[in-house]
Amino acid sequence: MKPAAFVRHVPKTLDEAVRILAEVAPMDGRVLAGGQSLVPIMAFRLAKPAYLVDINEVAGLDRITSDGTTLNIGACVRHAAFHKPVVDGPLGALLAAVVRHIAHYPIRMRGTFCGSLAHADPASEWCLVAATLDAAMIAVSTRGERRIAAKDFFAGIMSTALAEDELLARVEIPLLPAGTKFGFNEFSRRAGDFAMSAGLVTYRLEGGKIAGARVGVGGAEPHPRRIPEAESALDGKAPADGAFRAAAEAAANAVEAMEDHQTTAEYRRDLVRAVVRRALEHASA
Numbered sequence: 232m233k234p235a236a237f238v239r240h241v242p243k244t245l246d247e248a249v250r251i252l253a254e255v256a257p258m259d260g261r262v263l264a265g266g267q268s269l270v271p272i273m274a275f276r277l278a279k280p281a282y283l284v285d286i287n288e289v290a291g292l293d294r295i296t297s298d299g300t301t302l303n304i305g306a307c308v309r310h311a312a313f314h315k316p317v318v319d320g321p322l323g324a325l326l327a328a329v330v331r332h333i334a335h336y337p338i339r340m341r342g343t344f345c346g347s348l349a350h351a352d353p354a355s356e357w358c359l360v361a362a363t364l365d366a367a368m369i370a371v372s373t374r375g376e377r378r379i380a381a382k383d384f385f386a387g388i389m390s391t392a393l394a395e396d397e398l399l400a401r402v403e404i405p406l407l408p409a410g411t412k413f414g415f416n417e418f419s420r421r422a423g424d425f426a427m428s429a430g431l432v433t434y435r436l437e438g439g440k441i442a443g444a445r446v447g448v449g450g451a452e453p454h455p456r457r458i459p460e461a462e463s464a465l466d467g468k469a470p471a472d473g474a475f476r477a478a479a480e481a482a483a484n485a486v487e488a489m490e491d492h493q494t495t496a497e498y499r500r501d502l503v504r505a506v507v508r509r510a511l512e513h514a515s516a
């Protein structure tokens with residue numbers, strides 16, 4: 232099918248983009264970034280936005296910068312930018328390890344990091360990264376700039392704290408200290424499909440014991456989140472099978488797993504147990 236008729240605006244500056252968005256958002260206007268989620272939905276006429284604010288020609292939104300403490304990812308940075316580490320150290324390596332699980336190569340060439348966060352699919356790998364690493368989202372509108380912590384940003388299945396006239400201009404992720412271990416694992420039925428469950432973990436070693444553990448789970452609940460019960464099962468323990476299994480069990484027990492036509496909650500809970508344990512094994516390898 233073809234999309235319903237729409238008017239496409241192509242602003243050249245961020246100011247112009249948010250001014251147009253403020254005008255058209257109340258009339259079902261939407262931001263168009265990579266189009267890899269929005270365009271298929273429009274083609275199936277599941278969404279019929281009357282106006283699109285295409286941000287692909289807005290100057291400066293395709294930049295990735297780092298000030299030594301934070302990585303800043305602009306609204307038009309494509310998934311493919313992360314195929315190679317974008318910054319030295321564990322964060323660049325983590326992003327490069329995760330990106331290859333997102334969809335397929337052609338989709339990664341167009342889809343954007345920020346578009347994934349704005350779209351907020353429960354199984355999105357970038358949403359899991361943002362939630363686990365406590366990213367900050369910078370939303371811009373004609374009212375000014377607003378900083379939203381990841382824990383307050385994701386509101387539910389494909390639902391965020393962004394107002395209809397706000398553009399997610401960039402995301403800030405704190406750099407990971409040197410020596411941080413990380414591990415990622417996801418389960419999907421076919422390569423490139425959305426994950427049915429995904430786990431992301433990071434930790435440091437202090438005197439041979441785990442410190443500062445972060446355990447994030449995606450795909451199991453309406454949005455990804457850190458699992459404090461699993462993190463406290465790790466901190467102060469040696470990075471070994473016993474602690475990994477205890478943390479995986481704690482994560483499986485903590486999630487309120489979603490059900491759908493393919494899976495029961497119990498099956499998804501079991502997947503959470505598996506992906507968290509495998510992510511921890513990946514981190515310690």
Ligand SMILES: Cc1cc2nc3c(=O)[nH]c(=O)nc-3n(C[C@H](O)[C@H](O)[C@H](O)COP(=O)(O)OP(=O)(O)OC[C@H]3O[C@@H](n4cnc5c(N)ncnc54)[C@H](O)[C@@H]3O)c2cc1C
Pocket residue numbers: 261262263264265266267268269270271306332333334335338341342343344345346347349350352354355356357393397398399400423424425426
């Ligand atoms: C076959 C297929 C498989 C896929 N598999 C995966 C997968 O495994 N994992 C995964 O994470 N994704 C997957 N995707 C989705 C893909 O990653 C998209 O690129 C991503 O979800 C949305 O990014 P986008 O830039 O394409 O956004 P768009 O499609 O342009 O927009 C998506 C939504 O976000 C809004 N939006 C976009 N950018 C902004 C912004 N800066 N500010 C405010 N609102 C904004 C739009 O208005 C729209 O509502 C898949 C897509 C396809 C077609």
